Amino acid sequence: MTTATREPRTAARAVNRIGAILAARGIDPRAEIIPEPDTVTALQLADARIPPRYLGALADHPRITAWTDEIARTGRRGPGGVPGIATGPSLLIAGPTGTGKTHQAYGAIRALLAAGVRLRWEATTAADLYAAQRPQHGSDPEQQLWRLGRSPLLLLDDLGAAKHSPWTEELTYRLVNHRYNQLLPTLVTTNLPVAELRDAVGDRVASRLAEMTDRVILTGHDRRRHTAG
Ligand SMILES: Nc1ncnc2c1ncn2[C@@H]1O[C@H](COP(=O)(O)OP(=O)(O)OP(=O)(O)O)[C@@H](O)[C@H]1O
Ligand SMILES: [Mg+2]
Structure with a gap:
């Protein structure tokens, strides 16, 4: 046989x-x-990953809504004509503590999902990124950096807040440089005045951010203290 x-x-x-x-x-x-009806929307799935504090976040700043509109408009059509993220501009949201930077950033992600954009996204604070990059048993720092670097949309929150060192600078550089080269939309928030970013993250990172991001400066009071008081 x-x-x-x-x-x-x-x-x-x-x-x-x-x-x-x-x-x-x-x-x-x-x-x-x-097949089960597709009852779980992308927004509901995203809500499971968004920190509870920002679950209802709405991006209401006009420059930020303009950015989400542009990303949604220029997204590549995927299966069934559903728009997805391809390449696009990035956004730097700067401003003092408590002015709503993280709120606006999660609001932007939620707005894209609500608009039906097919979206894989990742979010990390810079401090968490560095912590996860320290060698630990069972972790794969290189894989994590790669995942964040390649994600179609990344929120890099609180850039410049962690203690600066050549090691943090190199990590930030590798992440930002990859996204800069690939034109991948990135939401960056920082507490620092834009002029001080260079000292905090190094010239190579600051230079790339200057070219790749539109800037939004939030002003006003610290909303946390205002609410508490
Ligand atoms: N537009 C808004 N409407 C309602 N609540 C808001 C708005 N913006 C911010 N908040 C609330 O104000 C608080 C501070 O906002 P957020 O954490 O976004 O500030 P931040 O600028 O990121 O602060 P930090 O610089 O300390 O990271 C949070 O409780 C947030 O939910
Ligand atoms: Mg914040």
């Missing part, structure tokens, strides 16, 4: 066995499989 004749018989036996197992469990293997 040749391999060609043996394989269909083996496959037929496997199908019969699976059929018998399903029948023993009261399942008709020939029954039509009707």
